[in-house]
Amino acid sequence: MEVLTEQDVQKYREEGYLVLECFLSPEECDALRERMSEIVERMDVPAHCRTQFSTDHDEQLKSQGNADYFITSGDKIRYFFEKGVFDDKGEFIVPRERSLNKIGHALHAYEPLFKSITHSSKVQNLAQKLELINPVILQSMYIFKQPGIGGEVTPHQDATFLYTEPLGRVMGMWIALEDATVDNGCLWFTPGSHKNGISRRMVRTPKGMFPLTDFIGREQAHDNKLFVPAPVKKGGAILIHGEVVHRSAENTSDRSRHVYTFHIMESENTVWSPENWLQPTEELPFPSLYS
């Protein structure tokens, strides 16, 4: 089955993102959501974790415990929470299934259902259509965008966090497991912005230093008027070029917006920066998409 037409490929290369309706069936979406709800029911939350996840770098990594937890999460399944979901004793003040911002970063490796979707023939076919020679999976996340409290994701380029030389080798695959609308925090893009390089990089600081990561360069000023919403129905997917500027707003609605997302890198003739926060490990080298 061909998942991308020539026109799709052209549109992706031109705009830096591409919406693919009906990429997964409703049943596949429900199965992923059901598995996630089992994971959440059983999750064991370490004490230092009972402080919130934030897309603001400084806030996110302000304690050593949280910084370690984040930076070693590339080959694990770990939990990152919304703001204000714990009281000052670290007890949940919202139902635990409404507390999470996201789970990452190795669902694609350790959760069979997520692994099978990641390595499905549809995803492989799509990579072939984009002429990827040796694509590997870098990371995966389940993002909840909780009703009422799901935080905004500020404008960014994924290559800021997943830097390669040359650029242009990383692509996100973002799959809506529920309808994603303007009201519940769908993605917004600046079409064509992937053609302008990146303005900042997140790098590991030298061993023994705290904080564990820092930025080189600055996030550029983004013109709000240039952002275009990309609402997508349950089962729809969005391909995200590593350098396209995108964001999502807070979820102020009463409906969640669950997504499963993962990043693919063309590893042929590509250098993965040893300064990236995410590094392949002995336990989990970046797996080949085609295997």
Ligand SMILES: O=C(O)CCC(=O)C(=O)O
């Ligand atoms: O799902 C979202 O709200 C944001 C996701 C995103 O920006 C990303 O994965 O790069």
